[in-house]
Amino acid sequence: MSYIVLARKYRPQTFDDLVGQEAIVTTLKNAIRSNRVAHAYLLAGPRGVGKTSTARIVSKALNCIHGPTDTPCNVCDICRCISEGNDIDVLEIDGASNRGIDEIRNIRQNVNYAPSRARYKIYIIDEVHMLTREAFNALLKTLEEPPPHVKFIFATTAVNRLPETVQSRCQRFDFKNISVHDIEKRLLDICKTEGVSIESSALHMIARYAKGGLRDSQSVLDQLLSFCNGKISREDVNFVLGCIDEDKILGVFEGFVKKDTSSVLRITNDILNEGKTAGEFIDQLLLYIRELLVFTSCKQEAKWMEFNPSFIQQYGKSFSQDTLMYMVQILSDARVRTPDSLLQRILLEMALIKLSRMESIGSLNDILEKITSLESRLGKSDNNSEGKDRETVLIRDPETQQTVPEPIREGYNTPHTEDTEKGKNEIRYNEKDLWEKILSAIQNKKKSIWSLLREGQLARLENGEFVIEFPGNYTFHLQRLNQVEEKKFIEQCIQEIVQNTVKVRFVASQMNSDKSKNDTLSTNHAPSNQKTVDLTTSEPAVKKTVELFDGHVIKIHK
Amino acid sequence: MSFKVVSCQNQTVKLFQNAITNKRLAHAYIFTGQEGIGKVLFSKELAKAIFCQHPGRDACDTCYHCQRIENNAFSDLLFILPEKNSRIIKIEQLKYLQEFLNVRPLESKQKMVIIQSADKMNEEASNCLLKTLEEPPLYAIIILIVTSLDAVKDTIRSRCQIVRFSPLTFDSIKEILIHRFHVDCNQAEQIASLSNGSMERAALLCDTHVLEKRNWLIDRLLRLECDDNLTFSKELLNEWHIQDLEVLEEKRVLVKELLLSFLLYYRDLLVCKSGGYELYYRDWKDALVLKSNSLSDDVLFRIVPVIKTSFEYLDHNANITLLIENMVTKILHLQRGVFSV
Numbered sequence: 001m002s003y004i005v006l007a008r009k010y011r012p013q014t015f016d017d018l019v020g021q022e023a024i025v026t027t028l029k030n031a032i033r034s035n036r037v038a039h040a041y042l043l044a045g046p047r048g049v050g051k052t053s054t055a056r057i058v059s060k061a062l063n064c065i066h067g068p069t070d071t072p073c074n075v076c077d078i079c080r081c082i083s084e085g086n087d088i089d090v091l092e093i094d095g096a097s098n099r100g101i102d103e104i105r106n107i108r109q110n111v112n113y114a115p116s117r118a119r120y121k122i123y124i125i126d127e128v129h130m131l132t133r134e135a136f137n138a139l140l141k142t143l144e145e146p147p148p149h150v151k152f153i154f155a156t157t158a159v160n161r162l163p164e165t166v167q168s169r170c171q172r173f174d175f176k177n178i179s180v181h182d183i184e185k186r187l188l189d190i191c192k193t194e195g196v197s198i199e200s201s202a203l204h205m206i207a208r209y210a211k212g213g214l215r216d217s218q219s220v221l222d223q224l225l226s227f228c229n230g231k232i233s234r235e236d237v238n239f240v241l242g243c244i245d246e247d248k249i250l251g252v253f254e255g256f257v258k259k260d261t262s263s264v265l266r267i268t269n270d271i272l273n274e275g276k277t278a279g280e281f282i283d284q285l286l287l288y289i290r291e292l293l294v295f296t297s298c299k300q301e302a303k304w305m306e307f308n309p310s311f312i313q314q315y316g317k318s319f320s321q322d323t324l325m326y327m328v329q330i331l332s333d334a335r336v337r338t339p340d341s342l343l344q345r346i347l348l349e350m351a352l353i354k355l356s357r358m359e360s361i362g363s364l365n366d367i368l369e370k371i372t373s374l375e376s377r378l379g380k381s382d383n384n385s386e387g388k389d390r391e392t393v394l395i396r397d398p399e400t401q402q403t404v405p406e407p408i409r410e411g412y413n414t415p416h417t418e419d420t421e422k423g424k425n426e427i428r429y430n431e432k433d434l435w436e437k438i439l440s441a442i443q444n445k446k447k448s449i450w451s452l453l454r455e456g457q458l459a460r461l462e463n464g465e466f467v468i469e470f471p472g473n474y475t476f477h478l479q480r481l482n483q484v485e486e487k488k489f490i491e492q493c494i495q496e497i498v499q500n501t502v503k504v505r506f507v508a509s510q511m512n513s514d515k516s517k518n519d520t521l522s523t524n525h526a527p528s529n530q531k532t533v534d535l536t537t538s539e540p541a542v543k544k545t546v547e548l549f550d551g552h553v554i555k556i557h558k
Numbered sequence: 559m560s561f562k563v564v565s566c567q568n569q570t571v572k573l574f575q576n577a578i579t580n581k582r583l584a585h586a587y588i589f590t591g592q593e594g595i596g597k598v599l600f601s602k603e604l605a606k607a608i609f610c611q612h613p614g615r616d617a618c619d620t621c622y623h624c625q626r627i628e629n630n631a632f633s634d635l636l637f638i639l640p641e642k643n644s645r646i647i648k649i650e651q652l653k654y655l656q657e658f659l660n661v662r663p664l665e666s667k668q669k670m671v672i673i674q675s676a677d678k679m680n681e682e683a684s685n686c687l688l689k690t691l692e693e694p695p696l697y698a699i700i701i702l703i704v705t706s707l708d709a710v711k712d713t714i715r716s717r718c719q720i721v722r723f724s725p726l727t728f729d730s731i732k733e734i735l736i737h738r739f740h741v742d743c744n745q746a747e748q749i750a751s752l753s754n755g756s757m758e759r760a761a762l763l764c765d766t767h768v769l770e771k772r773n774w775l776i777d778r779l780l781r782l783e784c785d786d787n788l789t790f791s792k793e794l795l796n797e798w799h800i801q802d803l804e805v806l807e808e809k810r811v812l813v814k815e816l817l818l819s820f821l822l823y824y825r826d827l828l829v830c831k832s833g834g835y836e837l838y839y840r841d842w843k844d845a846l847v848l849k850s851n852s853l854s855d856d857v858l859f860r861i862v863p864v865i866k867t868s869f870e871y872l873d874h875n876a877n878i879t880l881l882i883e884n885m886v887t888k889i890l891h892l893q894r895g896v897f898s899v
Contacts, residue, residue: 002668002696005584007717047716052692085693096685097656130685157713216716219584223719226582227573239569242722261832269836273755275591275724279708336866339677339705341592341725342754342818343869346825350862353828357855 007218010190012053013074019186019214020178021050029070032061038171040143040152044159045175048215051155055124056082058153059090063118078118089115090122096130104135108142111150121150128154129161136163143169177212186214187221196225198232205237244271244284257318261356268352278344282335286328293324330354431458442493449486452477465503466494472508481506560616564600565730567723574604575615584719586691588710589703591723594758597703601672605635609666634663639674649682656690659698668697676702677709684711691717725755739764751838771798775819780845787890791883813878821865828858857892864888
């Protein structure tokens, strides 16, 4: 007889064996005791938490020779047959392999025959989410009102893929992930019965790795049992799980702190040569960063986290929160799903180089503070009064807009009577605002005009006349907009906003587009600007184009 | 031959030899590790060790069973891999697997199924495997071979023992190249460093043209001026014979290789800049160091995503000529210091 893996050997045989599903166990037990067993159950939940086992236990409980009982005997013929999966009355069907309508029709036909030796005929359909749509629909009527001797038990990991019509006909049980503590306890029991000693930290590692799936942990334990003889240590677990040594990870962080790129790369090389993939490495780094992040944001209050004390002590204060966020972002960018291991590796290396060469990132607040302090300093040195004025206007303006809209409009119609700096500023600000408003109104009505108009700017108001300025070389725009219809349309639009009759005049501005270019390149002074033009004109593609069309370079977008 | 042919997997060999002697072979394994490091080879040797007529820790490689396994003609061993011209393993193949396992072994005490590139199973196929994988007949052993665990579903992973394979070391690749492929020592070193521990890759690189092409590329990249983007892309297409290929898939493989060479080049520049660790293009070390001084970190970090997105576009069926032209142009722009696009 060949070896049977632990997950099969230690499959729960009674309700009390089930680990970590107390609520479900109590409900089912009570249902059986009080003879209130539904005709269809739906067992849903992640892998390795006991769905199939529960299905078998329920069928045993119902069919056991010692009457429907919440403690099946597991010795009678029926119980044993069910455990082995070959009872004639309990049909365990692989839903993923028998997923067509024909298989379901088969069930429908046989449903009417009475069970051959037990009380109930039980259909267990495992992986039921893989049934086809037709198959589900064929099942509906039977599922709603099966004969009294028939029970259905469905088990699935993807309950959302079942049609609602099926879900509503079943009693549904959602299985939870099994807690680390429960897994540890169960594994320890197994180790004891197998006669193997295991370090408690190793046990903890396995339980954490399993992420709630008991079978995952049992598979790992199995592998460990065949790998080492009689005694399981932390190192063995590390090897089997493919975890990266803590020392190495700490070394990487050390490299980040000291900006020692070559040591980071050396460690990476070691890790990858051990057979760990770049993806796994990134995942583990992310876990460590997460630990730091949680620590920096909630300190010791985070009771749910298991902090690694030496790690936290060493690096708990080395990185700011924003730096950590940045690291997470860079690393997750490098986590690509490609089968090409070399590509993975290089992207990982690039990310690590980037991280080990980064300057620490200041928090956003610091930067904002810096900007405001810079601003205020600039304002002082540049023009004391102007900076202040702008501020007051900015503060004043929304207030006036909200409470008394009238004065603003008047402000437009009676062109600047006050020539003080303050008044000018206010109007300028409002002009911009108004122009935006006009543009958006026109945009909603007639896109073609809007696209022409937005190139211009509201220059000034002269006796109720809107003067709109275009850059000197935009003659086409001027021509189009000066057509009577278009002009009328624009005037109408503005009237609706200002509530007063207005006239519009389009002018070409004196300052050519050169000016605006200078604005954008404000840091460059003229000679260097000229230089870039030369440089681009010397580029062969540009040169050829200029020759071909007999043109000249007007503007260069940077 | 036996387990000795499998280089650099000592831990794994030990694991299975222990399992065989302790009679603790599980019914389901996942072999994971990058491509070309001997997973399939190992699984075959494992099959020999299990089925060998002279039971022990290793196969004899002479008995009738071992011989037939070597020739893929053993009745209790089944290989499943994507059918020709198909990128996936289909549910029909898995149903055949179930039938195969339902019949008791004919000549030995066990039956073994090896699913190569199991990450290519589609949704239906992998679900179909679940029940079989959980409780196969007692005589069955199922081995899934994948390159990355990412592609394996949780439900499958939880049913299997996971065995990790490590890449081959530099020295062992070099040795194999020299002894089995008869490559001279210098070239073997160059190939070994480019192979990233994968024998499959190393074997591909043994084709002399590949190395030549790479060297040409680096030489060209080092001398590249900023304004010959289009000429350079044209040269690339010609020199690498990309347009000569007829099948799109082959073209794509080649272009991937080309993009990878680009990436390696910029990676090496970056490494040179940051204190110099192992380089992939060792022969060019001095030139690379010189070149790296003329480029800033920032530029190099901006170039990498450009290449990365090119990889993505390639998978999305982008026009190859345009893709290369676009990438070269962008890179050259970045090198010249034009940041906005």
